Amino acid sequence: MDPSCNCELCELRELLVANLEGDHLDIICSGKVEKEYKQGESIIKEGTLIKDFTYLKSGLVKLFRTDSSGKEQIITIAKPFDYVSLLSVFSNNRYNYSVTALEDSVTCHLKMNDIRTMAEDNGTLALSLLKNMSRVADKIILDTLEIRKKHLRGRVAYLLIYFSQNVYYSPEFDLPLTRKEMAEFVGMTTENVIRSLSELRRDGILKIYGKTIQIINMDTLKSIAEFG
Amino acid sequence: MDPSCNCELCELRELLVANLEGDHLDIICSGKVEKEYKQGESIIKEGTLIKDFTYLKSGLVKLFRTDSSGKEQIITIAKPFDYVSLLSVFSNNRYNYSVTALEDSVTCHLKMNDIRTMAEDNGTLALSLLKNMSRVADKIILDTLEIRKKHLRGRVAYLLIYFSQNVYYSPEFDLPLTRKEMAEFVGMTTENVIRSLSELRRDGILKIYGKTIQIINMDTLKSIAEFG
DNA sequence: ATAACGATATGATAATTATCATAACATGAT
DNA sequence: ATCATGTTATGATAATTATCATATCGTTAT
Structure with a gap:
């Protein structure tokens, strides 16, 4: 296990790991990967297969999609502790948006399959995911309507x-x-x-x-x- | 139990009830309420407490919010088998949008607390909720971006x-x-x-x-x- | 039947926004 | 250092959209 990323100390603990114990904590800790991205680097590319459940530990990123003529539309800006690969990970097998670092950023990648397995086993985790997903989606939708006016x-x-x-x-x-x-x-x-x-x-x-x-x-x- | 709404036969079974057994099915069946709404009738009012998890069985409804000057913005149109009280039910305790029937409609109301309890107990149900919520939120966001262009x-x-x-x-x-x-x-x-x-x-x-x-x-x- | 009201419809005009052109400035590559 | 490139900046103009006015149509209430 990467000593620089100790799950029990991780800032994400409250949000994601708080309710994991024993085996599950081990699975998360051993399966996770931390990555660093420089400003401007691509983290997720639209259309690629979703394998990871990605969390932003530090920095700032933009979620956006690119239309057929190459123009980009930014969906939202994600801050630390926001889920990054959130919107479609449970309903799609490919990302329908891209993610790029706006500042030097660090992400934590968990395996989607681990998350699925654990959510199935651990109701508290599943509810926490539901709650966070609900919150993020809600915010994006309301922001969009607000801006449109x-x-x-x-x-x-x-x-x-x-x-x-x-x-x-x-x-x-x-x-x-x-x-x-x-x-x-x-x-x-x-x-x-x-x-x-x-x-x-x-x-x-x-x-x-x-x-x-x-x-x-x-x-x-x-x-x-x-x-x- | 209302004989006109038998969970084991209900069209929603596949989506929500498929993975419930025994006690859980009983809880759902005994706790649920079916309601009929005429075209134009209000189903959910923005700002009210969220107690139910609401599903559309038949008809068509609009989700919308009303701004300070009384103008309405329609967020999405929900068809049968769409969750109606979806967007904020897991992250808020009050609705931040209203729902009104566009056609004569029938809704099925489950208790939020029952859903929470069951999602905690039943991972398959929790994943199914995650998947559906992800899909619905995704669709709304992408549609909004599409229309904006x-x-x-x-x-x-x-x-x-x-x-x-x-x-x-x-x-x-x-x-x-x-x-x-x-x-x-x-x-x-x-x-x-x-x-x-x-x-x-x-x-x-x-x-x-x-x-x-x-x-x-x-x-x-x-x-x-x-x-x- | 008729009045009242809201929905649909169209035109004229004003306001808003996009496009095109141009230029200054900064940044990185050679 | 200089060039090339992209970003920031501003103005002129065109295109798009909103607002205001008015009229018709259909529905509901009286």
């Missing part, structure tokens, strides 16, 4: 608030996405993401230094995300 | 093809949604849904008799849903 500036504002409050916990942060990726996330063009950012800067709501964003007036930004 | 006529075309091929299995069918509801589903205005339908009719692709739609040229409609 908004105008361009509101979408960009929503995204900035998300990073500030849910990922970096600071009014100042480095955007992990390019303007193009932001556009792919919220369904608008790259030019209009740039324009919206410029407008927010002109209005004194943000300061922008390349990828670094400093939110000057969070209240106004929130009201733009809400109504504008 | 399209222009107005393409969205309407997509919707018509969905009803024709996945709900009514016929090129001619009665729309279960008003034009306003179609708009709430695909994120456009009512006027533009009507206009798009008129255009499709003018181009000889559809015939429209009020709520009755007859698809004349499915191939063209599909290419509009795909590219236009």
Whole structure:
């Protein structure tokens, strides 16, 4: 067993391993693989066979799909302890989306078959999986509906608030996405993401230094995300 | 036990009950309630406590949420054998969406607590729930992304093809949604849904008799849903 | 039967968003 | 250092979509 990844100490313990004992803990621990990815590296490719149940230990990743013309749509951004291979792992045998590292990231890979076996044996684990899957899917769906209602500036504002409050916990942060990726996330063009950012800067709501964003007036930004 | 709803004969057996035996089957059968709803009747109201695990036996329903200004967004349309109370039942204690009957419908209500208990006890059932939840959430997310890419006529075309091929299995069918509801589903205005339908009719692709739609040229409609 | 209401329908116009063109800037490769 | 490439940036214009106004049709209530 990889000593750098001790299941009993792992941060994932609470979420996944908490209810495993004896044999099951051994299976998880001996079967798992930790992997490191550099920013920009591909972790999962759409269309490939699902063998692993993948968890994000550190870093940040994007889930996205690519349409026939090569354009990408970002489905969601996953933070540490989010399931990464979640959406279709129990209903499909191939991924219908790709995952790429937005920051240097570490993933933990468990075998799907082990997860299935254990979920069958261990009801508490199965319920925990159901709960987490429900939560993740719910969040994606509600976010998508929320974004759809908004105008361009509101979408960009929503995204900035998300990073500030849910990922970096600071009014100042480095955007992990390019303007193009932001556009792919919220369904608008790259030019209009740039324009919206410029407008927010002109209005004194943000300061922008390349990828670094400093939110000057969070209240106004929130009201733009809400109504504008 | 309600003789009109015999679990061993129920159409849901395959999906939910297949793996239950003895005590569990008794619990399901004695605890369940079947309800009938007329077209337009509310089945679930956003914000209410989740007590039941609800399944659609017959009819057609819409899942939607209502924003602060009272506007509705339709999340998905559920057909028989779809879970109705699915998305948040394992992660929330209150519904974050409403469900209303689009056609006269019959639902089967199981107690959430029974489901939880049984999923804990019965791994096969838990996996079946995981699989179905994964499938439903996946479909909603991919559909939403698909619709977002399209222009107005393409969205309407997509919707018509969905009803024709996945709900009514016929090129001619009665729309279960008003034009306003179609708009709430695909994120456009009512006027533009009507206009798009008129255009499709003018181009000889559809015939429209009020709520009755007859698809004349499915191939063209599909290419509009795909590219236009 | 008629009034009232909501759904469907269409046109004119305004608002929003995308596209195209161009340029500055940064980054990595040679 | 210089080149090539991709990202950020801004403006002009075109395309798309929403809004507002109005009218018809169908249904339900009185």
